Amino acid sequence: MANKKSLALTKEQYENLIGSMRKGGNTFRANDRIATALVLEANLGLRIGDILKLRLQDIVLDGGRYRLDITEEKTQKKRIFTVPQPIYQYLRVYCIDHDVKTDQTIFPITERTIQKYLAKVTSELGYPNIGTHSFRKFFATEIYVNNNYNIILVQQLLQHSSAAITQRYIGISSKELEDALAGHIELL
Numbered sequence: 001m002a003n004k005k006s007l008a009l010t011k012e013q014y015e016n017l018i019g020s021m022r023k024g025g026n027t028f029r030a031n032d033r034i035a036t037a038l039v040l041e042a043n044l045g046l047r048i049g050d051i052l053k054l055r056l057q058d059i060v061l062d063g064g065r066y067r068l069d070i071t072e073e074k075t076q077k078k079r080i081f082t083v084p085q086p087i088y089q090y091l092r093v094y095c096i097d098h099d100v101k102t103d104q105t106i107f108p109i110t111e112r113t114i115q116k117y118l119a120k121v122t123s124e125l126g127y128p129n130i131g132t133h134s135f136r137k138f139f140a141t142e143i144y145v146n147n148n149y150n151i152i153l154v155q156q157l158l159q160h161s162s163a164a165i166t167q168r169y170i171g172i173s174s175k176e177l178e179d180a181l182a183g184h185i186e187l188l
Contacts (some may be wrong), residue, residue, distance in 0.1 A: 008137035008170065014042060017130075020121055028120040037092050037107045037114060038135050043087050045139040045157055048111055048132040049073045056095050056102040059083050072159070079159065139144045140169045 009017070015093070018039060024030035037051050044051075050073055058070050066083040100106050114132055122130045136158075144154045155166040 001161065003130060006131035006133045006137065008141045009042075009134045011138075011142070013125075013127055013130070014135070014138055016125060017118075017121060017127070020125060021117075025121065025124045027124050028117060031117060033063040033098070033109065034108055034114050034117050037056060037109075038118075038132070040087070040091065041132065042138050044083065045136055045143070046067070046079070047072070047074060047136060048114060050079070051108050052105065052109065052114075053105050054108060055104060056091065056100065059088055059091070081157070137169050140166065144170045 001104075018035050021028075021031055021035035035067060037048070040046070040054070041048055041051050046054075050070060053073065053094050054179050055072070058068060060069055066085060066088045067083055068079060071077045071081050094100070095102075095106060116132070119138070122128070130133065132165065140154050140158055143157060144151065147153055151163050152165055155163050158166060158169065160166045160169075
């Protein structure tokens with residue numbers, strides 16, 4: 001998967017992948033841990049490496065809200081943003097059910113383990129070019145579409161240095177840009 005460009009998931013693919021991971025398939029066993037890690041990636045927009053280093057104590061109560069307080073592995077940027085309460089509760093229940101202490105990593109597995117498992121699931125479901133990063137791209141695309149196509153908002157949430165990088169994430173292609181320009185001809 002290393003040299004393939006991963007695609008953003010559709011909502012249907014996201015639901016099918018997570019559902020399949022929770023029940024198992026013909027070529028793979030159910031794996032709630034991996035499913036939960038990928039659900040978090042899809043809901044927080046963090047890279048999988050940062051999800052795998054996450055501890056419950058990295059989400060702190062600040063006034064009446066929870067916020068994530070980590071340093072990103074890839075960029076070394078401080079990542080501080082609000083974690084919606086339903087996501088915190090979802091994670092907390094997972095930690096209780098799996099006897100994970102607040103100072104322990106929530107998902108003691110490797111990125112490679114997740115990639116190999118995901119490859120089996122996507123192969124069985126017939127989803128090409130899907131990798132762990134597809135879940136981060138799904139997050140970006142959903143935020144973009146559900147927030148009036150605000151590219152700057154998505155750029156800030158992903159902590160990208162430029163909107164051009166964010167555009168690639170959400171799949172704004174040259175054709176879409178050309179179609180937008182062609183649809184906006186106001187000659188007088």
